[in-house]
Amino acid sequence: MNVESKEVDPAVDADAVKEATYEIENEDASGEEVEEEEAAEGESQDTAAAGSSAKKKKSKKAKIKKALGVLKKDDGAASSSANPASKLTTEMVEQLLEMNPSLKSEVAGMEKEKAAEALKKLDVADLLTGMSVSGKNQKDMASYKFWQTQPVPRFADETQQFQEGPIKMIDPEKVPKEPQQLLEGFEWVTMDLTDEKELEEVWELLNGHYVEDDGAMFRFNYSVSFLNWALKAPGWRKEWHVGVRASKSRKLVAFISGVPIVLRIRTKTLKSTEINFLCIHKKLRSKRLAPVLIQEITRRCYQLGIFQAIYTAGIVLPKPVSSCRYFHRSLDWLKLYEVGFSPMPRNSNKARQLTKFKLPTSTSVKGLRVMQQKDAAAVQDLLHRYLKRFDMAPELDEDEIQHWMVHDEKTTVEQVIWTYVVDDPSTHKITDFFSFFCLESSVIKNPKHGMVRAAYMYYYATEAAFAENEKGLKERLNDLMNDALVLAKKFNFDVFNALTLLDNPLFLEQQKFGPGDGQLHYYIYNYRTQPIAGGVDAKNDVDEKRRGGVGVVML
Numbered sequence: 001m002n003v004e005s006k007e008v009d010p011a012v013d014a015d016a017v018k019e020a021t022y023e024i025e026n027e028d029a030s031g032e033e034v035e036e037e038e039a040a041e042g043e044s045q046d047t048a049a050a051g052s053s054a055k056k057k058k059s060k061k062a063k064i065k066k067a068l069g070v071l072k073k074d075d076g077a078a079s080s081s082a083n084p085a086s087k088l089t090t091e092m093v094e095q096l097l098e099m100n101p102s103l104k105s106e107v108a109g110m111e112k113e114k115a116a117e118a119l120k121k122l123d124v125a126d127l128l129t130g131m132s133v134s135g136k137n138q139k140d141m142a143s144y145k146f147w148q149t150q151p152v153p154r155f156a157d158e159t160q161q162f163q164e165g166p167i168k169m170i171d172p173e174k175v176p177k178e179p180q181q182l183l184e185g186f187e188w189v190t191m192d193l194t195d196e197k198e199l200e201e202v203w204e205l206l207n208g209h210y211v212e213d214d215g216a217m218f219r220f221n222y223s224v225s226f227l228n229w230a231l232k233a234p235g236w237r238k239e240w241h242v243g244v245r246a247s248k249s250r251k252l253v254a255f256i257s258g259v260p261i262v263l264r265i266r267t268k269t270l271k272s273t274e275i276n277f278l279c280i281h282k283k284l285r286s287k288r289l290a291p292v293l294i295q296e297i298t299r300r301c302y303q304l305g306i307f308q309a310i311y312t313a314g315i316v317l318p319k320p321v322s323s324c325r326y327f328h329r330s331l332d333w334l335k336l337y338e339v340g341f342s343p344m345p346r347n348s349n350k351a352r353q354l355t356k357f358k359l360p361t362s363t364s365v366k367g368l369r370v371m372q373q374k375d376a377a378a379v380q381d382l383l384h385r386y387l388k389r390f391d392m393a394p395e396l397d398e399d400e401i402q403h404w405m406v407h408d409e410k411t412t413v414e415q416v417i418w419t420y421v422v423d424d425p426s427t428h429k430i431t432d433f434f435s436f437f438c439l440e441s442s443v444i445k446n447p448k449h450g451m452v453r454a455a456y457m458y459y460y461a462t463e464a465a466f467a468e469n470e471k472g473l474k475e476r477l478n479d480l481m482n483d484a485l486v487l488a489k490k491f492n493f494d495v496f497n498a499l500t501l502l503d504n505p506l507f508l509e510q511q512k513f514g515p516g517d518g519q520l521h522y523y524i525y526n527y528r529t530q531p532i533a534g535g536v537d538a539k540n541d542v543d544e545k546r547r548g549g550v551g552v553v554m555l
Contacts, residue, residue, distance in 0.1 A: 005326035006341045006342070007342045007515070007516055008515055008516060147318045148318070150525070151166075151525070152317075152525060152526070153528050154318055154319060155319050157319065164529045166307060166526055180296070182244065186244050188242070188243075189245050189252075190239060190241060191252075191255070192241075193228075201243075202255055202277075205254075205279055205281065206277060209280065210279045217443070217446075219442045220442075221451065223416070223440070225416050226438070226439065233260070235260040240297060241255075242255065242256050242257070243255050244293070253284055254279065255278075255279050256275065256278045256294070256296075257297075258275050258309070259274050260274075260306075261273065261310065261394055262394060262396075263308070265392050271305075272308040273308075275297065275525075298525070308524060308527050309526070310525075311554075312523065314519060316521060317521070322532040323519055323522070324519070325499065325500050325519055325520075325535070325536050325542070326497060326517075326519070327499070327504075327508045327542070328495050328498075328514055329485060329512055330342055330353075330357045330495055330512075330514075331359070332495070334354065339446050339448075339449050342495075342514070357512060359482075360486055362486065365432075367422045367425050368420055373402055375430055376405070376406065377398055379419075382431075382461045382462075383401070383433075384396070389548060391549050392532050393551030393552055404417065414438075416437055417435060418487065419433060419434070419435035420483070420487065432476070434459075434481070436457055436458050437458050438453065439456055440452065453493050453495075454493065454494065455488040455491075457484075457497065460477075465503070474506045474507070477507045482511060496513075497516075499520055499553075500536050501551065502551055503547055515541075520554070522534075522550060534549055534550055
């Protein structure tokens with residue numbers, strides 16, 4: 001799955017930490033809670049947008065102080081002169097470590113009680129260094145009870161020696177032939193996505209109840225064409241489109257899907273399933289349907305001899321094999337500012353921002369053209385060699401390249417994927433290619449704009465990667481990606497999104513991508529492996545030296 005992410009203002013995060021530190025150390029006896037103020041009714045869009053940074057900062061300060069246990073002090077609370085860190089409970093330690101990637105790496109492997117004791121000795125400033133205060137990084141503790149029953153890696157594995165490979169050996173003969181019973185009033189269904197009505201039902205469920213950002217400002221708006229592309233890859237199986245209906249109304253209230261993928265993890269190749277689009281109707285999220293959906297699609301995969309799966313989430317579960325961060329490049333900065341996606345940096349103004357993100361009107365790489373079906377074999381060969389440089393990557397055949405990279409007007413009315421190749425004018429060989437796909441987001445309760453049109457960086461490859469010491473790779477990628485931005489702007493995209501996977505760290509900053517508040521964690525079901533680099537350092541900043549890990553781009 002993708003995660004709704006929007007651009008962050010580094011100044012807001014820094015100020016939030018600084019002000020929270022000051023307020024904690026100088027808290028008065030009443031310890032009033034910091035609350036996010038609502039925009040005054042009827043205020044202008046500019047006023048609302050300009051005030052959003054202050055609101056975000058207050059919200060972040062509140063999260064920091066809550067994690068330190070200094071909001072709504074009990075009657076017996078210590079005086080303001082006491083170090084808040086000395087009052088940390090085990091639960092607070094867990095919250096702080098999830099919000100502070102740097103600290104988490106330093107105390108990795110320590111018991112919770114020992115970690116708490118170590119943190120109690122720090123002052124507030126040290127405790128907040130590197131703080132990541134997005135709610136997306138907090139653990140979904142309710143899910144942990146379920147995951148403890150599943151063959152997934154444990155956090156304790158970090159301190160133990162283990163052999164990479166399957167966690168549990170599965171005997172297909174012992175796999176239940178029937179799904180487990182659902183709650184009364186609900187029943188299992190297999191969705192037939194070749195039926196336009198059933199495909200429309202899945203589309204309606206996802207558009208109304210799938211991923212939103214933390215502030216409930218944006219929600220993914222999948223098109224029917226996108227779902228056709230994403231759910232009908234070569235080798236797709238009807239059995240892996242699992243739904244739950246309400247028995248009386250026949251309404252589709254939950255869904256989960258899988259598509260086949262051949263996944264390489266370092267030197268081992270796994271016949272796997274890519275799990276995606278887990279969605280439950282908002283009114284039923286207290287019914288604990290998510291674990292049941294996961295167990296059912298697992299059962300269906302086991303029956304077919306598929307024992308591993310790859311999936312992603314914006315929350316931390318046991319246990320990520322890697323974590324990447326979202327970055328965003330404004331194409332229509334003014335629109336993004338007006339909807340609250342992009343901040344107004346300190347000491348800047350609209351004119352400066354528009355100038356900053358201005359792009360050329362035409363591409364610059366010679367030989368660049370739209371990919372055609374005849375290019376599939378050459379692109380497959382180039383991408384296969386390119387992805388060998390990464391610890392975790394798919395192995396795509398020529399049919400899969402045609403499906404994922406070439407726009408097919410017969411199956412997708414609306415264009416979903418854009419792919420361009422560089423056809424060397426002298427040799428007529430494909431030396432480079434890049435691709436991006438379209439995923440729009442609905443803007444919730446904005447009077448001026450109803451949709452943000454986002455391009456997502458997909459797969460790419462270049463012969464420059466194979467030069468000695470990668471000489472010229474960074475320069476070539478920046479040329480290619482600048483052209484990708486020019487083309488995305490031409491096709492009326494508002495923003496270009498990318499993660500810190502593949503070789504993206506080589507061009508994100510130079511192409512003026514800004515860090516987002518979204519994190520994407522990668523998981524492998526029923527497989528244990530050493531951590532894989534995700535392109536960021538311990539403080540969640542982009543790091544060129546942390547490339548070479550994740551080579552899988554999930555939708």
